[in-house]
Amino acid sequence: MVATVAGFQGTVTESQEAGRFARAAGRAVVDTASALKATSSGTRTITLAAGSALVCGVLYTESAVQSIQLPSNTASGVRLDIVGLRFTWNGLSSSVQLFSKQGTPGSTVRPALTRTPGGIYEVPIAVVRVRQNITTIAAADVLDVRVWGGIGGPFQASQTDQLAVVDLPVGAQIEAAGSVYRVSANDGAGNSTLTVVSAASNAWTNWDPVLRFQGFGSNPAGTVVLGSGGVRRGRYKKIDGIVWAEAEIRWGTSGYDLGSGDITIDLPPGLTPESNMDDRWCDGELNTNSGDGYMNWPIKVALVKGVSVGRIWAPTAGNDVRLKPMTAGPNPGQPGTGVPYILNGFPQGGVLTCLLNYPTAG
Known part of the structure; x- marks a missing residue:
C-alpha cells in the first residue's frame, strides 16, 4: 500500500493545507452578502467592494475598492467575461490578484478557470455580459456569482444566472x-450542475379550474356554463414535490348550464397526483342560491393517482350528510334531481371554492 497523509504530527505544506480546507467546506465563500460585490462603473469597468473571503483556507480581506477594465467588444455577439480573484500559492511570494478572463463573442460558454487548491485557484466574482460596442456595462449584465454562508444551512447567492460557475461539492445546497x-x-473543473429542490415560495402560477360535467346515458359530456359574468380563477405552486392550489368559481347572473352527470374540476396542468396512494380528498365549500334559497355546503374533491381532474362530492341533501358525486341531475333542465338536492332548483348560482394539496408525479 502506498499512502500519503497530511495532518498528523509533522510538516503540512501549504498545498496540503489548501487541499484539506477545500475538502472540509466550500472552496471559495465571501464573508457577507455585500463583501467583494461587483458593480459597473465607468468605461466597461467593474468595481469590487471591500470585504473578506475564505478560499481554500486562505483568509483574504480587502479594505479598499478595486477596479478592472474589460476589453471592448467589436463583434456582433454578446461576450461572457469573468471577473474574479486569483489566489497563487508560492511560499513567501504567494499572492491574490484581481483578474478578468475574456470569452468568445456570440458563445454561451464561459471562459475556463484554473482551480487548483494550493496551486492557482481563480475565484469567480461576477460573470459579465459585454455587449457590442458598449461603453457602460448595464447593471443587469453584471451577474453576481459569489456565495456565502453554508454553515448550518444552504449556501447563499443573490441570483441564479450563470451560478453554475460556482465550485461546490456534490450534495451542497444553494438558496437564491x-x-x-x-x-x-x-x-472536476469547478463547474456545477444545479437542480431545483424547492421553488420560490412566492412563485404562484395561474391556471383555469374548468368545471366539467361527465354526461349521463345519451346526454353528452361538456363544460359547465357559469352564465353571464361568471368567473373561474385558480393559482398554484409546487414546493418539494407538493402541489398547493386554490380555486374560486363564481356563477354569473343568468344563463347557467350544469349539464348532466358528475361534476369534475381540472387540476393544474401536468401536475397529476402521484401513485403512492390511490385516492386523496381535499376540502372545499359550495354556496348555492337556486330554488329554495341560499345554502352553504361543505364539499370534498376526490383525487385519483395519475388523473388530471378532481371529482367533486357533496352532501346528498340538507337533511342527509352522506356524500355523493355533485351533479345537476341525470338529465339537463330537470330541477330537484341533483346533488346536493335543491328543491325546485339546481346546485348552482353561487360560489365554489376549494384548496387542493397533494404530492405530484409531475
Whole structure:
C-alpha cells in the first residue's frame, strides 16, 4: 500500500493545507452578502467592494475598492467575461490578484478557470455580459456569482444566472432568489450542475379550474356554463414535490348550464397526483342560491393517482350528510334531481371554492 497523509504530527505544506480546507467546506465563500460585490462603473469597468473571503483556507480581506477594465467588444455577439480573484500559492511570494478572463463573442460558454487548491485557484466574482460596442456595462449584465454562508444551512447567492460557475461539492445546497438548488454534479473543473429542490415560495402560477360535467346515458359530456359574468380563477405552486392550489368559481347572473352527470374540476396542468396512494380528498365549500334559497355546503374533491381532474362530492341533501358525486341531475333542465338536492332548483348560482394539496408525479 502506498499512502500519503497530511495532518498528523509533522510538516503540512501549504498545498496540503489548501487541499484539506477545500475538502472540509466550500472552496471559495465571501464573508457577507455585500463583501467583494461587483458593480459597473465607468468605461466597461467593474468595481469590487471591500470585504473578506475564505478560499481554500486562505483568509483574504480587502479594505479598499478595486477596479478592472474589460476589453471592448467589436463583434456582433454578446461576450461572457469573468471577473474574479486569483489566489497563487508560492511560499513567501504567494499572492491574490484581481483578474478578468475574456470569452468568445456570440458563445454561451464561459471562459475556463484554473482551480487548483494550493496551486492557482481563480475565484469567480461576477460573470459579465459585454455587449457590442458598449461603453457602460448595464447593471443587469453584471451577474453576481459569489456565495456565502453554508454553515448550518444552504449556501447563499443573490441570483441564479450563470451560478453554475460556482465550485461546490456534490450534495451542497444553494438558496437564491427564494429557491433552493442542490449541486447534483461537479465536472472536476469547478463547474456545477444545479437542480431545483424547492421553488420560490412566492412563485404562484395561474391556471383555469374548468368545471366539467361527465354526461349521463345519451346526454353528452361538456363544460359547465357559469352564465353571464361568471368567473373561474385558480393559482398554484409546487414546493418539494407538493402541489398547493386554490380555486374560486363564481356563477354569473343568468344563463347557467350544469349539464348532466358528475361534476369534475381540472387540476393544474401536468401536475397529476402521484401513485403512492390511490385516492386523496381535499376540502372545499359550495354556496348555492337556486330554488329554495341560499345554502352553504361543505364539499370534498376526490383525487385519483395519475388523473388530471378532481371529482367533486357533496352532501346528498340538507337533511342527509352522506356524500355523493355533485351533479345537476341525470338529465339537463330537470330541477330537484341533483346533488346536493335543491328543491325546485339546481346546485348552482353561487360560489365554489376549494384548496387542493397533494404530492405530484409531475
